[in-house]
Structure formats: C-alpha cells, structure tokens
Amino acid sequence: MAERFLVFLSKQRRRGLRISAFAVVSLLQGCGAFSNLAYVGRPPPMSPIVNPTKEPSWRPVSMPMPPLRKVPTEPNSLWRRGARAFFKDQRASQVGDIITILININDNANVKDQTTLGRTGSESLGVPNLFGLESLIPRVIGKAVSPSSLVSVSGAGNSTGTGQIQRNEAVSLSLAGEITQVLPDGNFVVMAKQEMRVNHELRVLTVSGICRPQDISSSNTIQSNQLAEARISYGGRGIVSGQQSPRYGQQILDDIVPF
Numbered sequence: 001m002a003e004r005f006l007v008f009l010s011k012q013r014r015r016g017l018r019i020s021a022f023a024v025v026s027l028l029q030g031c032g033a034f035s036n037l038a039y040v041g042r043p044p045p046m047s048p049i050v051n052p053t054k055e056p057s058w059r060p061v062s063m064p065m066p067p068l069r070k071v072p073t074e075p076n077s078l079w080r081r082g083a084r085a086f087f088k089d090q091r092a093s094q095v096g097d098i099i100t101i102l103i104n105i106n107d108n109a110n111v112k113d114q115t116t117l118g119r120t121g122s123e124s125l126g127v128p129n130l131f132g133l134e135s136l137i138p139r140v141i142g143k144a145v146s147p148s149s150l151v152s153v154s155g156a157g158n159s160t161g162t163g164q165i166q167r168n169e170a171v172s173l174s175l176a177g178e179i180t181q182v183l184p185d186g187n188f189v190v191m192a193k194q195e196m197r198v199n200h201e202l203r204v205l206t207v208s209g210i211c212r213p214q215d216i217s218s219s220n221t222i223q224s225n226q227l228a229e230a231r232i233s234y235g236g237r238g239i240v241s242g243q244q245s246p247r248y249g250q251q252i253l254d255d256i257v258p259f
Contacts, residue, residue, distance in 0.1 A: 044202045044238050052191045053180055061210065061229070065184045091216045092188070095179050100221040101192050101207050102174045103232065109167040117159040125151035171234065174221075175205060187212055190227070201238035207231070 052058055092099040126149045127134050134147040177192025191208045209227030216222050224230060235241075246254075 043197055043200045046195050046197060046202065047204075052178075052193070060181060061183065061189050063183060063185075063187075063210065068184065091213070091218070091220050092179055093213065095182060097179050098176055098220075099179065099188075099190055099216065100174055100176050100219075101190065101224060101227075102221055103171055103207065103224040105169060105171040105224065105232075107167065107169045109165065111163075111165040113161070113163045115159070115161045117157070119157040120155070122154040123152070124149065171232075173205070175207065177207065183210070187228075190222075201236060201240050203234070203236040206233045 127137070127147045130147075137147045137150075138145055175192045175194040177190050179188045180191050181189035183189065188211050189208070190211055192206070194205045196203045196205075207224065207227075207230070209224075209230035211222050211227050215226045224232065
C-alpha cells in the first residue's frame with residue numbers, strides 16, 4: 001500500500017511539472033517574449049515579400065460612388081480623353097502598377113489654455129414678525145434661537161486650471177508602392193511598405209490611402225497630403241525598441257491599478 005502511494009505521488013509530481021512548464025511556455029508565447037528569445041544574438045528577420053491583398057488584416061475599400069457614366073467614343077481620332085500623352089500615359093493606372101509616394105510631414109501645434117474661476121455667495125433667513133407667532137419660536141426650538149436670524153448660509157468657491165500642448169513632428173521620405181484596387185469611380189487604392197534593418201534594429205514603414213489619377217504627376221509620384229484616408233506608420237522592432245518599451249508586467253499593472 002505504501003509503495004502504491006509513493007508511485008501515485010511521483011506521478012502527480014511529474015504531471016504538475018508538465019502543467020507548470022506548459023503554463024510558462026503559454027505565458028511567454030502570449031506576451032511575445034518567446035519569439036524574442038528565439039532571436040537572441042541575431043537581428044530580427046525581415047518579412048517576406050507577399051501580396052498585400054492576401055494579408056489577414058487587408059480589407060477592400062468601399063467608398064460612396066457616383067453613378068457610372070459611359071465614356072463617349074470618338075471614331076477617327078487617336079486622342080483619348082483624360083490621357084496626358086499622345087501615345088501612352090506612363091503613369092500608374094492598373095492594379096499592380098508601381099507608384100512612388102512622397103511623404104513630407106512637418107506639423108507644429110501649440111495650444112495653451114488658462115482658466116480662473118471664483119464665486120462667493122451668502123444667504124440669510126429670519127422671521128421678525130409673523131402675526132405675533134414669532135414669540136412661539138424660542139419656546140419650540142429653544143431660547144438660543146432668534147426669530148430675526150433663523151438661517152444663515154455662506155459659501156465660496158475657487159478654481160484655477162492651466163493646460164499646454166506643444167507638438168512638433170517632421171517626417172520626410174519617399175517609398176514605392178503599388179495599386180491594389182481600382183474603385184468604381186476611377187480612384188486608386190495604393191499601399192506601400194518598406195523595411196530597413198540597421199544592425200539589430202528593424203525599421204518598418206507602411207503607407208496606404210486613396211488617390212485620384214489626375215493627382216499623380218508625370219514622374220509617377222504623388223504627395224502624401226493628396227491621399228484620402230491616409231494611414232502612415234513608422235516604427236520598428238529590435239533591441240533599442242525593446243528597451244524603450246515598458247515590460248509586460250508594468251503595462252498590466254498600469255492598466256489595472258487605479259492609483
């Protein structure tokens with residue numbers, strides 16, 4: 001009987017170790033720490049070149065569209081309406097065509113607010129004469145009460161607030177993207193992604209938006225401020241980015257602790 005009990009304890013101990021190891025590995029995978037440990041001593045890998053429309057996060061853009069209009073045909077004419085070249089328009093115009101997006105952002109904002117509020121109030125209530133019944137008030141409430149000053153209320157409030165916001169952002173670069181979708185009204189959905197690795201730091205730049213064909217210049221470029229619904233992201237990952245980010249436990253405590 002004693003031997004069976006010892007065997008049972010040994011099995012339960014091994015099972016507990018397996019459960020604990022599985023819990024630790026799951027926690028590391030959920031926090032992303034396990035993937036970081038896999039690349040210790042090596043730079044972060046670059047993403048493979050894939051079709052952006054095959055990404056799980058990609059969704060086709062649906063925008064309000066005007067009614068379709070039939071393009072008038074012009075027989076015996078070599079000129080096509082909307083073309084900017086006599087023989088062929090060299091600008092991007094179809095899905096898969098490459099276009100260069102020029103990003104030049106220089107934003108400055110300075111907002112300063114200052115508010116001062118003050119309020120003082122005083123109220124008093126008494127019954128000097130009430131059909132001769134005012135003499136009954138001291139008998140009911142007490143002799144210390146004077147009918148001429150039954151209630152007196154005063155209050156004062158003061159509030160001061162100051163706020164200031166200063167922001168300065170400057171981004172200047174260019175990258176090549178491609179047309180991923182042609183909307184029914186003729187506008188283009190463009191997407192661009194660029195990765196650059198320096199030592200153990202990987203910088204990732206992504207740009208997406210909707211542009212008009214006529215805004216594309218003759219050099220097949222377009223400014224980022226001409227993109228509707230523009231989404232510009234500039235970030236990265238690596239040793240430096242990891243040191244600048246707070247630890248997972250600290251982030252969880254910051255979200256949970258109310259103090």
